[in-house]
Amino acid sequence: MSGEQAPTLQQQPEQETKPDEPPPAAAAEAPQESASSPAAEEKPLSWRALVLTGHGGYEKIKLQVKTQTRPQLQAGEVLVRLKACGLNFAELLGKQGLYELLPAPPVILGMEGSGVIEAVGEGVTDRKVGDRVIAMSRSGMWQEVVVVSANLTFPMPEQMSFEEGAAIPVNYITAYMMLFEMANVRPGKSVLIHMAAGGVGIAVTQLCQTVPDVTVFGTASASKHETIAQGGVTHPIDYRTKDYMEEIRKISPKGVDIVLDPLGGSDTQKGFSLLKPLGTLVVYGAANCVTGQKKNLLAMAKTWYNQLSLTALKLMQSNKAVCGFHLGYITDGELISRTMFKLLELYDQGKIKPRIDSCYHFEQVTDAMKRMHERQNIGKVILLPEAKEEEAKEEEEAAESKSNPEPAENVEKAEAAVDEKEEEATEEVKAED
Numbered sequence: 464m465s466g467e468q469a470p471t472l473q474q475q476p477e478q479e480t481k482p483d484e485p486p487p488a489a490a491a492e493a494p495q496e497s498a499s500s501p502a503a504e505e506k507p508l509s510w511r512a513l514v515l516t517g518h519g520g521y522e523k524i525k526l527q528v529k530t531q532t533r534p535q536l537q538a539g540e541v542l543v544r545l546k547a548c549g550l551n552f553a554e555l556l557g558k559q560g561l562y563e564l565l566p567a568p569p570v571i572l573g574m575e576g577s578g579v580i581e582a583v584g585e586g587v588t589d590r591k592v593g594d595r596v597i598a599m600s601r602s603g604m605w606q607e608v609v610v611v612s613a614n615l616t617f618p619m620p621e622q623m624s625f626e627e628g629a630a631i632p633v634n635y636i637t638a639y640m641m642l643f644e645m646a647n648v649r650p651g652k653s654v655l656i657h658m659a660a661g662g663v664g665i666a667v668t669q670l671c672q673t674v675p676d677v678t679v680f681g682t683a684s685a686s687k688h689e690t691i692a693q694g695g696v697t698h699p700i701d702y703r704t705k706d707y708m709e710e711i712r713k714i715s716p717k718g719v720d721i722v723l724d725p726l727g728g729s730d731t732q733k734g735f736s737l738l739k740p741l742g743t744l745v746v747y748g749a750a751n752c753v754t755g756q757k758k759n760l761l762a763m764a765k766t767w768y769n770q771l772s773l774t775a776l777k778l779m780q781s782n783k784a785v786c787g788f789h790l791g792y793i794t795d796g797e798l799i800s801r802t803m804f805k806l807l808e809l810y811d812q813g814k815i816k817p818r819i820d821s822c823y824h825f826e827q828v829t830d831a832m833k834r835m836h837e838r839q840n841i842g843k844v845i846l847l848p849e850a851k852e853e854e855a856k857e858e859e860e861a862a863e864s865k866s867n868p869e870p871a872e873n874v875e876k877a878e879a880a881v882d883e884k885e886e887e888a889t890e891e892v893k894a895e896d
């Protein structure tokens with residue numbers, strides 16, 4: 464098993480595997496199934512994965528079935544069978560070749576998921592087979608089975624669904640770190656969040672509710688205003704038909720204390736000018752570069768050309784703070800771990816709850832991405848590794864007729880079998896358009 468085709472997460476920095484603060488112990492004495500036991504080794508593993516095969520439109524993501532002998536887990540690793548995976552804006556960027564942390568194609572996309580531990584490696588004492596966990600990585604999570612460091616798995620509260628588990632890491636860690644570590648939100652402050660109906664936007668809104676008397680200005684398409692207002696956005700603003708700067712100034716002539724900017728370009732300049740004295744702008748994305756499923760060089764150039772440019776002197780004279788945030792560049796595993804446990808505590812207390820917009824099976828990945836590209840989602844879009852029911856049935860039939868040597872019809876199901884190398888086989892199956 465090699466490269467990005469392996470259900471292993473090679474891109475994790477070493478520090479991430481050694482948090483000082485281990486996750487709460489699961490029953491350590493419970494019998495552990497080791498992936499390296501002879502019985503486990505004999506059984507080949509077959510799993511579905513969404514592979515980015517090149518940069519471009521939706522057609523570049525292929526659903527493949529991979530077959531391989533069971534992986535040998537390294538010390539400290541666990542094998543997780545994923546039940547749900549999160550779709551993030553980063554994957555829209557990655558598909559177009561605009562996400563610099565994603566390895567070159569072919570590569571399995573996905574940064575977060577949730578599922579059940581199927582095997583544990585040596586030295587793992589605080590996770591056991593059968594545990595429901597959330598798991599994270601920089602890439603490689605859009606597949607049925609993954610091998611991750613146990614320290615990048617987090618036990619799921621009993622009442623948490625797999626969909627909710629997969630919706631937490633990227634959106635909520637980002638929201639939490641920006642609000643509490645960088646912008647230091649406090650009672651009585653005001654916050655402007657763009658894309659307020661999206662995954663991060665809803666996480667930010669919920670976290671703002673944990674602090675008394677915080678006013679939230681949120682930009683979103685008009686059809687989503689009722690939902691985000693119910694979720695805690697004090698002033699929803701339709702950025703498509705109105706000038707959001709004017710709208711904010713009508714309500715709060717002095718501006719706002721905190722601007723969280725995922726858009727880039729001229730919106731970063733607007734955000735900076737909207738800040739009250741001693742206010743904080745956190746820049747954390749460049750969604751303005753994306754106008755559709757394919758790369759738009761003009762939009763990229765416009766965003767780059769209009770970006771905020773400041774000298775240290777001007778910054779000093781403006782009495783404002785400008786921060787940048789990128790979760791992908793946080794290599795301190797302990798920091799990530801600590802934040803995840805705080806978030807799980809907030810979930811347990813009923814203070815945060817991911818809003819699931821929609822769930823799509825792996826073969827519907829195009830529809831899932833379209834939903835985000837076309838700005839329809841309110842909350843998190845989830846991908847389900849398990850085949851759609853009919854597909855599962857077809858697969859069962861195919862497996863049956865494989866053992867019965869008369870394969871005539873069912874070979875159609877697999878569109879193409881590609882890349883048989885070493886001991887691993889990859890089979891491409893048809894994804895829905």
Ligand SMILES: NC(=O)c1ccc[n+]([C@@H]2O[C@H](COP(=O)([O-])OP(=O)(O)OC[C@H]3O[C@@H](n4cnc5c(N)ncnc54)[C@H](OP(=O)(O)O)[C@@H]3O)[C@@H](O)[C@H]2O)c1
Binds near residue numbers: 659754839
């Ligand atoms: N720096 C980091 O570590 C980090 C981590 C996570 C996310 N982010 C950034 O945070 C932003 C939100 O990410 P997310 O995953 O939560 O996505 P999301 O907000 O769920 O994204 C989709 C929604 O954003 C709005 N939108 C605004 N401009 C858009 C565009 N150009 N294309 C498509 N939709 C657009 C649309 O809603 P409305 O029309 O209703 O606004 C759309 O429904 C992205 O910019 C992402 O790159 C950064």
